[in-house]
Amino acid sequence: MTWLITGGAGYIGAHVVRDMLASDRHVVVLDDLSTGRADRLPAGVPLVKADVSNRRAVRRALAEHEITGVMHFAARKQVGESVDRPLYYWSQNIGGLQVLLEEMADAGINQMVFSSSAAVYGQPDLTPGATGISSSGRITENAPCAPINPYGATKLSGEWMVASTARANAWHAISLRYFNVAGAATPELGDPAALNLIPMMLEALQHDRRPKVFGDDYPTPDGSCVRDYIHVADLSAAHVAAARLVEISHQAELLRAAGDRVQDAALRAESAAARLPGGSAAVEAAATVPARAIERMPAAARAVELAAQRIPGAIRATSGPGGRRGQAGDLVAEVAAQLGSMVARVAGVEDAPRLDHHVAVNIGTGRGYSVFEVVESLRRSMGREFAVDIEDRRPGDPPALIADPALAHALLGWRARRTLADMTDSAW
Numbered sequence: 001m002t003w004l005i006t007g008g009a010g011y012i013g014a015h016v017v018r019d020m021l022a023s024d025r026h027v028v029v030l031d032d033l034s035t036g037r038a039d040r041l042p043a044g045v046p047l048v049k050a051d052v053s054n055r056r057a058v059r060r061a062l063a064e065h066e067i068t069g070v071m072h073f074a075a076r077k078q079v080g081e082s083v084d085r086p087l088y089y090w091s092q093n094i095g096g097l098q099v100l101l102e103e104m105a106d107a108g109i110n111q112m113v114f115s116s117s118a119a120v121y122g123q124p125d126l127t128p129g130a131t132g133i134s135s136s137g138r139i140t141e142n143a144p145c146a147p148i149n150p151y152g153a154t155k156l157s158g159e160w161m162v163a164s165t166a167r168a169n170a171w172h173a174i175s176l177r178y179f180n181v182a183g184a185a186t187p188e189l190g191d192p193a194a195l196n197l198i199p200m201m202l203e204a205l206q207h208d209r210r211p212k213v214f215g216d217d218y219p220t221p222d223g224s225c226v227r228d229y230i231h232v233a234d235l236s237a238a239h240v241a242a243a244r245l246v247e248i249s250h251q252a253e254l255l256r257a258a259g260d261r262v263q264d265a266a267l268r269a270e271s272a273a274a275r276l277p278g279g280s281a282a283v284e285a286a287a288t289v290p291a292r293a294i295e296r297m298p299a300a301a302r303a304v305e306l307a308a309q310r311i312p313g314a315i316r317a318t319s320g321p322g323g324r325r326g327q328a329g330d331l332v333a334e335v336a337a338q339l340g341s342m343v344a345r346v347a348g349v350e351d352a353p354r355l356d357h358h359v360a361v362n363i364g365t366g367r368g369y370s371v372f373e374v375v376e377s378l379r380r381s382m383g384r385e386f387a388v389d390i391e392d393r394r395p396g397d398p399p400a401l402i403a404d405p406a407l408a409h410a411l412l413g414w415r416a417r418r419t420l421a422d423m424t425d426s427a428w
């Protein structure tokens with residue numbers, strides 16, 4: 001499995017690159033290094049320095065590296081900038097994605113993980129029981145999507161582009177809707193841009209300024225906004241889980257679809273094999289392989305077909321000297337053994353989840369923290385007190401946004417493990 005990771009030299013992408021490597025997958029990074037940095041990549045990871053809208057570069061990368069799946073991070077992500085320069089966001093986030101999807105379709109690549117955002121929800125009505133809102137006020141994936149800025153709109157449109165392409169071409173794709181990402185797995189992988197709460201506060205302190213709290217009069221327990229902060233290392237693990245699900249779902253579908261072909265081929269091989277010296281014993285051995293498992297194996301289909309093609313030659317060989325008769329028997333025995341090992345390899349296919357061609361999944365902890373709680377955690381991480389300035393509310397900030405991570409757990413078997421203290425410690 002080789003995954004192309006666009007934006008793999010960025011803050012989140014570089015974490016995912018490491019975790020994908022640790023999961024024994026090959027990765028190739030495509031990044032224009034506009035905000036990413038090559039030195040974030042571990043040695044030996046191929047880097048294609050190009051914008052994702054560079055069709056030739058994308059095409060070449062997909063072909064040269066025999067890419068089987070794509071994780072797409074390369075995008076612009078500043079909400080304020082997207083309000084000022086909407087067309088830049090549409091061209092970067094949607095233009096680039098269109099090129100990527102077209103080239104994937106051309107290359108027959110059918111597995112994808114798309115980097116989306118909780119920004120697709122905009123300012124949801126969080127009343128428990130409202131559409132898509134859990135009884136505890138958490139946002140499920142069924143909440144209405146109504147982005148309130150161009151950045152969120154490009155993420156939602158991106159999901160739609162991926163979903164419709166996935167349906168039309170029978171791909172498997174997952175969009176991950178990140179809540180508020182923070183922290184770092186290792187110091188050199190920290191977020192270099194001071195665009196979100198924790199890095200902005202750290203930057204202010206570094207320059208001896210007081211961090212700002214935007215609003216203390218929200219209808220929340222302490223008056224400051226509540227967000228679902230998710231450690232980037234947990235987020236990264238969710239991507240590996242998503243890649244695994246996409247791969248398994250794809251393989252399972254191939255296996256399920258291969259039933260008839262496998263059965264026909266197996267019958268042909270069986271009757272040919274049974275006529276060979278030593279063949280009956282091999283057929284008996286093959287028969288101990290559970291039939292339902294064989295039906296679900298395209299790899300087995302190919303092996304049996306191949307054997308069936310070779311067997312007529314083997315039959316002729318049986319009229320020759322005794323040694324060659326033995327070879328024919330060995331051949332059949334070998335096929336039976338291969339079948340056995342393939343069954344072992346695909347064991348568990350029946351338990352594989354059936355994934356729609358596209359699904360969007362929240363990635364958050366399910367636990368909210370207020371700005372004041374983040375401030376307190378930062379103070380503990382730094383081991384010192386600091387004062388903050390209370391400012392007016394920032395326009396467009398909803399009081400609370402907390403993910404319902406139930407689908408992520410059910411589908412990906414994933415759950416956030418790290419705490420707010422882990423995030424502020426590592427960011428510091």
Ligand code: WQD
Nearest residue numbers: 077079117119180196197200212213214225227371394397
């Ligand atoms: C968090 C809270 C602020 C700075 C944005 C995007 C979202 C996603 C993550 C990319 C808010 C408060 C902040 C400060 C503060 N982006 N705050 N003082 O706005 O929840 O989400 O980033 O994918 O789509 O909308 O994140 O980190 O800006 O703010 O009090 O100096 O911290 O008001 O309540 P936000 P944020």
